[in-house]
Amino acid sequence: MAGDDTSGRDLDARNDDLVAALLAGEHRALARVITLIENRAPGHRDLVARLHPHAGDAAVVGITGSPGAGKSTLVDKLAAAYRDRGDTVGVVAVDPSSPYSGGSVLGDRIRMASTNGDMDVFFRSMSARGRLGGLSTATTDAITALDAFGKDVVIVETVGAGQSEVDIVRTADTVGVLVQPDSGDDVQMLKAGILEIGDVFVVNKADLDGAARTVAELEEMLHRRDVGAGAGKHGHGSVSQSGGESHADGARSDGADAAADWEPRVVETVATSGEGIEDLVDALDAHAAYLRSSGVGEAKAQQRHGEKIRRLVRGDLTELLEAELDRRGGVDALAERVRSGETDPYTVADAVVEPLRECLDGQRVDNKRTPTAAESDPGDDRD
Amino acid sequence: MSADAEQHGRNRPIRCLIAKVGLDGHDRGAHVIARAFRDAGFEVVYSGLHRAPDEIVQAAVQEDVDVLGISILSGAHNSLVPKVVDGLKRHGAFADTLLIVGGIIPEEDRPELRDLGVAAIFGPGTPMEETIEFVRENAPRRE
Numbered sequence: 001m002a003g004d005d006t007s008g009r010d011l012d013a014r015n016d017d018l019v020a021a022l023l024a025g026e027h028r029a030l031a032r033v034i035t036l037i038e039n040r041a042p043g044h045r046d047l048v049a050r051l052h053p054h055a056g057d058a059a060v061v062g063i064t065g066s067p068g069a070g071k072s073t074l075v076d077k078l079a080a081a082y083r084d085r086g087d088t089v090g091v092v093a094v095d096p097s098s099p100y101s102g103g104s105v106l107g108d109r110i111r112m113a114s115t116n117g118d119m120d121v122f123f124r125s126m127s128a129r130g131r132l133g134g135l136s137t138a139t140t141d142a143i144t145a146l147d148a149f150g151k152d153v154v155i156v157e158t159v160g161a162g163q164s165e166v167d168i169v170r171t172a173d174t175v176g177v178l179v180q181p182d183s184g185d186d187v188q189m190l191k192a193g194i195l196e197i198g199d200v201f202v203v204n205k206a207d208l209d210g211a212a213r214t215v216a217e218l219e220e221m222l223h224r225r226d227v228g229a230g231a232g233k234h235g236h237g238s239v240s241q242s243g244g245e246s247h248a249d250g251a252r253s254d255g256a257d258a259a260a261d262w263e264p265r266v267v268e269t270v271a272t273s274g275e276g277i278e279d280l281v282d283a284l285d286a287h288a289a290y291l292r293s294s295g296v297g298e299a300k301a302q303q304r305h306g307e308k309i310r311r312l313v314r315g316d317l318t319e320l321l322e323a324e325l326d327r328r329g330g331v332d333a334l335a336e337r338v339r340s341g342e343t344d345p346y347t348v349a350d351a352v353v354e355p356l357r358e359c360l361d362g363q364r365v366d367n368k369r370t371p372t373a374a375e376s377d378p379g380d381d382r383d
Numbered sequence: 384m385s386a387d388a389e390q391h392g393r394n395r396p397i398r399c400l401i402a403k404v405g406l407d408g409h410d411r412g413a414h415v416i417a418r419a420f421r422d423a424g425f426e427v428v429y430s431g432l433h434r435a436p437d438e439i440v441q442a443a444v445q446e447d448v449d450v451l452g453i454s455i456l457s458g459a460h461n462s463l464v465p466k467v468v469d470g471l472k473r474h475g476a477f478a479d480t481l482l483i484v485g486g487i488i489p490e491e492d493r494p495e496l497r498d499l500g501v502a503a504i505f506g507p508g509t510p511m512e513e514t515i516e517f518v519r520e521n522a523p524r525r526e
Contacts (some may be wrong), residue, residue: 028474111431116435123442
């Protein structure tokens with residue numbers, strides 16, 4: 001099997017083989033590609049770039065909720081429901097890793113009982129591995145691989161605890177948020193910003209006491225959210241997102257405007273018995289149909305690509321600048337110079353970034369000049 | 384590509400699947416191993432109880448694990464392990480997966496399992512450090 005070599009040209013050949021095998025439907029190749037993506041291994045960027053043209057057809061569904069809400073069981077039943085109607089399914093389940101050893105027990109697979117042994121459900125556990133920013137990149141790249149493989153539906157499952165997990169689930173086309181009946185914690189969680197990202201809310205364990213009240217509370221909160229979004233829409237300006245979005249992207253408020261046209265649904269399920277799963281599938285389908293018919297799907301995809309570009313650029317720059325900091329004796333030494341009163345953080349930051357800024361500015365000046373100074377590049381002109 | 388080069392030297396965790404195959408319902412040993420592997424810094428996927436060989440193969444292939452540890456206490460190892468090995472071969476995953484077996488395996492059955500490609504068999508009372516050390520030393524490096 002290809003995939004053992006790491007040196008330059010071999011890497012190219014390996015990627016050729018892997019991409020061909022993945023597109024031909026080999027599970028092993030798909031698994032290996034996701035491993036390379038997850039490890040941020042040499043050549044993984046080229047791999048994802050090559051798979052990108054083959055992706056984009058899958059419906060990506062994000063499922064999030066607090067620990068114990070029943071996400072894994074629900075995802076299992078959801079995958080089975082999709083399989084029943086003939087769709088192929090990919091699942092990426094993100095689990096936190098132990099902060100002590102870096103190791104982890106990835107237990108979501110235990111719940112995948114309904115579709116066990118069915119290779120058309122490709123289930124992959126991913127550990128958070130203690131990294132924050134890289135996780136959402138790795139997850140979205142894994143989704144690209146599953147999408148390119150030809151999965152009709154890709155489900156991403158994360159604990160809705162931290163910002164990075166919210167970021168991951170937000171990259172889905174349709175987001176389902178699980179809520180347990182009568183749990184104050186979940187209401188807190190929703191206040192913490194998950195309410196804004198849900199397209200469908202699932203009150204799971206609906207056979208428990210308090211389900212009706214939780215549904216009522218949710219609908220009340222969603223109603224308030226709609227009013228809030230509507231007000232922002234009329235304001236039509238930069239402050240419409242003052243509710244907590246610190247992003248300055250214009251794209252973000254576009255998404256919020258458009259989302260106001262989708263009335264989030266509240267669905268009751270009992271994942272252990274499968275009750276309500278059909279309703280959930282209907283609600284997810286309805287949202288997918290809305291995305292298609294309204295054009296919001298395209299807007300969301302564009303927004304997603306924009307965020308991805310930003311994330312990649314930011315990550316690459318961080319690496320470049322970290323290396324530069326190291327070349328300058330490391331951040332600790334610089335910090336010590338600040339502590340001893342020799343310099344200040346702003347001067348240090350300016351000194352580190354200045355060459356980069358000059359380089360980029362210089363390039364921009366060159367670009368502007370290109371049309372007028374075409375003779376300076378005779379190679380192109382003489383042809 | 385500089386980012387790729389940057390990541391090159393990074394250690395990645397050893398990925399393991401701890402699998403309970405067949406009908407026996409005793410998973411205490413599997414749980415203990417899973418926890419110990421986690422504490423050793425491995426990424427451990429746990430299959431849950433009562434898995435068929437095909438399900439184990441599916442999990443091992445999809446999760447792309449370096450190590451497959453099968454726990455069998457039922458005595459059915461002679462029929463179950465070959466099925467897992469065949470399945471791994473069918474998916475081209477046998478050659479670079481370290482296959483280990485834990486549980487109660489009579490001495491006379493061990494040579495046959497080893498011939499099948501089982502790298503090690505850990506019986507009851509094996510010190511945890513021994514198992515972890517074995518995995519660290521023998522997990523395939525294939526990055």
